[in-house]
Amino acid sequence: xxxxxxxxxxxxxxxxxxxxxxxxxxxxxxxxxxxxxxxxxxxxxxxxxxxxxxxxxxxxxxxxxxxxxxxxxxxxxxxxxxxxxxxxxxxxxxxxxxxxxxxxxxxxxxxxxxxxxxxxxxxxxxxxxxxxxxxxxxxxxxxxxxxxxxxxxxxxxxxxxxxxxxxxxxxxxxxxxxxxxxxxxxxxxxxxxxxxxxxxxxxxxxxxxxxxxxxxxxxxxxxxxxxxxxxxxxxxxxxxxxxxxxxxxxxxxxxxxxxxxxxxxxxxxxxxxxxxxxxxxxxxxxxxxxxxxxxxxxxxxxxxxxxxxxxxxxxxxxxxxxxxxxxxxxxxxxxxxxxxxxxxxxxxxxxxxxxxxxxxxxxxxxxx
Amino acid sequence: xxxxxxxxxxxxxxxxxxxxxxxxxxxxxxxxxxxxxxxxxxxxxxxxxxxxxxxxxxxxxxxxxxxxxxxxxxxxxxxxxxxxxxxxxxxxxxxxxxxxxxxxxxxxxxxxxxxxxxxxxxxxxxxxxxxxxxxxxxxxxxxxxxxxxxxxxxxxxxxxxxxxxxxxxxxxxxxxxxxxxxxxxxxxxxxxxxxxxxxxxxxxxxxxxxxxxxxxxxxxxxxxxxxxxxxxxxxxxxxxxxxxxxxx
Numbered sequence: 001x002x003x004x005x006x007x008x009x010x011x012x013x014x015x016x017x018x019x020x021x022x023x024x025x026x027x028x029x030x031x032x033x034x035x036x037x038x039x040x041x042x043x044x045x046x047x048x049x050x051x052x053x054x055x056x057x058x059x060x061x062x063x064x065x066x067x068x069x070x071x072x073x074x075x076x077x078x079x080x081x082x083x084x085x086x087x088x089x090x091x092x093x094x095x096x097x098x099x100x101x102x103x104x105x106x107x108x109x110x111x112x113x114x115x116x117x118x119x120x121x122x123x124x125x126x127x128x129x130x131x132x133x134x135x136x137x138x139x140x141x142x143x144x145x146x147x148x149x150x151x152x153x154x155x156x157x158x159x160x161x162x163x164x165x166x167x168x169x170x171x172x173x174x175x176x177x178x179x180x181x182x183x184x185x186x187x188x189x190x191x192x193x194x195x196x197x198x199x200x201x202x203x204x205x206x207x208x209x210x211x212x213x214x215x216x217x218x219x220x221x222x223x224x225x226x227x228x229x230x231x232x233x234x235x236x237x238x239x240x241x242x243x244x245x246x247x248x249x250x251x252x253x254x255x256x257x258x259x260x261x262x263x264x265x266x267x268x269x270x271x272x273x274x275x276x277x278x279x280x281x282x283x284x285x286x287x288x289x290x291x292x293x294x295x296x297x298x299x300x301x302x303x304x305x306x307x308x309x310x311x312x313x314x315x316x317x318x319x320x321x322x323x324x325x326x327x328x329x330x331x332x333x334x335x336x337x338x339x340x341x342x343x344x345x346x347x348x349x350x351x352x353x354x355x356x357x358x359x360x361x362x363x364x365x366x367x368x
Numbered sequence: 369x370x371x372x373x374x375x376x377x378x379x380x381x382x383x384x385x386x387x388x389x390x391x392x393x394x395x396x397x398x399x400x401x402x403x404x405x406x407x408x409x410x411x412x413x414x415x416x417x418x419x420x421x422x423x424x425x426x427x428x429x430x431x432x433x434x435x436x437x438x439x440x441x442x443x444x445x446x447x448x449x450x451x452x453x454x455x456x457x458x459x460x461x462x463x464x465x466x467x468x469x470x471x472x473x474x475x476x477x478x479x480x481x482x483x484x485x486x487x488x489x490x491x492x493x494x495x496x497x498x499x500x501x502x503x504x505x506x507x508x509x510x511x512x513x514x515x516x517x518x519x520x521x522x523x524x525x526x527x528x529x530x531x532x533x534x535x536x537x538x539x540x541x542x543x544x545x546x547x548x549x550x551x552x553x554x555x556x557x558x559x560x561x562x563x564x565x566x567x568x569x570x571x572x573x574x575x576x577x578x579x580x581x582x583x584x585x586x587x588x589x590x591x592x593x594x595x596x597x598x599x600x601x602x603x604x605x606x607x608x609x610x611x612x613x614x615x616x
Contacts, residue, residue: 022542023450024449024450025444035389036424039499050446050449052446052449052479054442054447054475055474055475055478056475057436057440058439058441058472059439059445059471059472059475060442062435062436062439062442062443062472063442063443063445064442064446065417065435065439065442065446066433066442066443066444066445066447067437067446067447067450068453069435069443070413070435070446070449070450070451072450074446074450089435089436089439092435095436104374109432115393139379155609158418181404194430196413196432196433196447197413197431197432197451197454198410198411198412198413198430198451198454198455199375199409199410199411199430199431200410200411200451205410207429207430207432208431208432209429209431209432209433210432210433210434210435211432211433211434211435212418212434212435213434265563321398339593
């Protein structure tokens with residue numbers, strides 16, 4: 001019998017990281033992700049692993065930079081305002097090609113925002129920050145998947161020498177569900193011969209230089225003759241990263257209306273699809289598990305065969321832009337966002353009944 | 369002392385040479401000598417700041433990390449915590465350490481991290497063309513204080529070595545210079561003591577080194593040395609401000 005524990009999504013981050021062989025966690029308190037650093041402070045030191053509470057998110061991300069540069073599996077977590085502070089460090093991590101993971105538990109914004117759930121950081125995670133870098137983003141929709149995707153994120157980070165974001169939200173972080181802790185094997189990874197560990201630890205006894213510069217001298221030390229040749233290498237890498245696309249299709253085979261949602265609203269949408277199916281409405285769900293790469297081709301295919309789309313997102317409309325881009329004007333794209341929460345406060349949620357209402361409206365439109 | 373093992377002058381040329389009369393290269397040379405004399409160069413990892421301080425660490429034939437401006441103490445924290453056997457040190461400018469990086473610097477001092485911070489103080493932002501730094505002297509003309517630093521609007525020069533000495537987690541804090549051979553030898557002694565504190569795992573060690581910036585000071589290299597002697601050292605006295613072998 002499989003052993004299960006009852007934990008929060010935020011704690012599942014810790015259990016996933018432990019299973020992934022994470023060596024260190026660096027973080028700064030911010031709601032609604034405080035259970036993550038608290039978990040690491042409790043569980044890591046007694047296992048001989050490192051936990052440091054930094055003096056800011058700016059510091060957390062540059063501690064991650066150091067740990068990754070030294071060849072260790074390292075991570076941080078934060079919420080939306082902290083994510084804003086990490087932008088500089090993210091750009092340096094991408095430039096220096098350092099593997100690490102960042103767990104972002106989204107809260108309402110902008111600014112200081114609310115301390116409750118939201119999905120308002122889609123564009124500022126999927127589009128990269130200063131310097132036009134790219135990174136894979138995985139978006140769990142349950143406690144178990146949080147644990148599993150944290151492990152996948154560590155693997156993908158090492159595979160591509162690139163930061164990977166795990167995008168959660170205040171609801172996923174705080175709900176309690178049963179979790180099966182398991183170590184997942186994704187296959188072998190290359191040795192981190194590039195890491196700084198002191199000359200004596202390198203086989204060739206030559207020094208290593210990890211840096212985020214892209215000037216002539218800087219790229220020369222990495223074996224590229226000039227800036228553009230290094231950029232070509234990065235472009236190739238980003239193209240390879242696109243092969244890591246992951247999504248879930250639910251009741252999509254015969255569907256005429258496709259819901260598109262990630263994170264907690266995907267759970268809401270699944271429920272709404274079940275309700276709509278009992279009414280005979282042909283509705284399905286696409287749940288992107290990677291937000292970058294995004295399933296453009298899948299959505300484009302359904303648009304070409306006459307499907308229409310309803311994006312359900314707890315924001316004012318961010319992922320909906322990707323869906324519009326995917327359909328290329330060939331299908332209707334509707335949006336159900338934060339304005340449709342059951343309460344007008346920051347604690348309101350988009351509920352299945354509201355999504356069902358929208359499904360009915362769009363299905364009636366079709367009949368008319 | 370020959371330092372072929374640690375000192376790779378060619379690196380300086382590859383990474384473009386410093387301005388005539390710049391002493392950052394000199395500070396790098398002292399670090400190379402100290403690492404070799406303590407026989408720790410094979411374990412050493414330098415974390416570089418952003419700015420002319422690259423001239424200090426680029427010639428060092430050791431493992432190096434370069435990241436964000438002002439954040440070397442954060443980056444070094446992670447490396448030292450994860451790999452305590454390594455000898456980890458930051459090389460930062462005065463702007464890197466005490467302007468943009470003040471929070472990172474203070475954070476490391478508060479936690480009492482067990483690595484070494486080397487701050488090169490040339491009293492201005494050298495790389496960007498000689499703007500005001502927290503260490504700029506009162507009345508000193510820079511490209512952003514065209515009438516000289518005013519204590520009314522820019523405040524007083526910050527005394528970093530004295531500040532570091534006030535933190536319980538700091539085992540060693542000193543300020544040296546390289547304006548003459550005697551200063552050179554004294555600074556070497558400070559740096560050796562600082563690295564020894566790390567070898568002995570006592571606490572954080574900090575060394576500030578005053579350094580000439582003839583290009584941005586608009587002085588000849590020789591005039592710059594005289595300015596250090598007559599004006600900079602009276603503001604920033606040389607010496608050890610803390611030296612303890614135990615932190616309770």
